[in-house]
Amino acid sequence: MQMVERPWGIATFGAASVKAMPDLVRVRFKIVRIEQSPAGAFAETRGAVRAVRAALREHGVADGDVQSSRLDLKTATEYVDGTNRPVGYRCQAAFAVESGNLDDVEPLLVDVVAAGANELEAVDFDVTTKRELRAAARRRAVAAARGKAELYAQEAGVRLGAVLHVEDVDSDSPYTQRYRSHSASSVDALEADLAPGHIIVSAAVIVGYAFARD
Structure with a gap:
């Protein structure tokens, strides 16, 4: 039988999520060229870099x-008959681009590839108000923890006292996922998870309360 060695009050877990439509996109891609000489690899890559930058400016993306x-240069090899054989020189340039024009993402990608980008790594959507959304999620998480504590106290015939402990919990940690279904805000969290096209910002907290002394 599990025993509480040092009873001191009530500790509850609260979690919450808020959702928002994205207003920012981040695109990561590379220009990669393989040529027989270092000079040729540099020249081809530089030409593609200029073309890609021109394409970005045409789409209104500020420098x-x-x-x-x-530019990064390495020996290019290919695996043939159990050995790596040199085939030339591999030059690459990596790009990370931010844009607030979400309606232009598809044409932007098409033109960037046409200009010379040949390795698309990621297209990630985000929000510029993430700090405010995180604060809202934290407030909801604290409210969820308190609501649960008040329910426990009422059913146990005691009153909540002062807050003794507040612990921020990583909302993406296994601990949070384990206890998420027990949170008073689990319905809101589930609805957020099922919101396609939205950015989900979550928060979780553990709050400890003393018992009020009459």
Whole structure:
């Protein structure tokens, strides 16, 4: 039988999620060229970089919203008959682009590829108000924890006292997933999970309360 060695009050777990339509897209891609000489690889890659930057400007993407790496050169090999054989020189440039024009994502990708990008790595949607959404989720999580504690106290015939402990919990941790179904906000969380096209921002907390002394 499990015993509580040091009873001190009530501790409850609360979790909540809020959803919002994305207003920002981040695109990551690379330009990769393999040529027989380092000079040829550099030249081909630089030409593609200029073309890609021109395509981005045509779509209204400011230079400050484009991050690109320096040109990287490596020996290119291919696996033939159990050995890696040199086939030339591989030069690449990596790009990370942000845009607030979500309706232009498909044409942007089409034109970037046409300009010379040949490795698309990711297209991620996000919101610029994530800090505010996280704060809202945290407030809801605290309210969920308190509501649960008040219910337990009422049914146990005691009153809640002062808050003794507040612990922020990583909303993506296994701990949160394990206890999520027990949260007072689990219905809201489930609805958020089933919201296609939305950005979901979650928060979780453990709150400990003392018993009120009459």
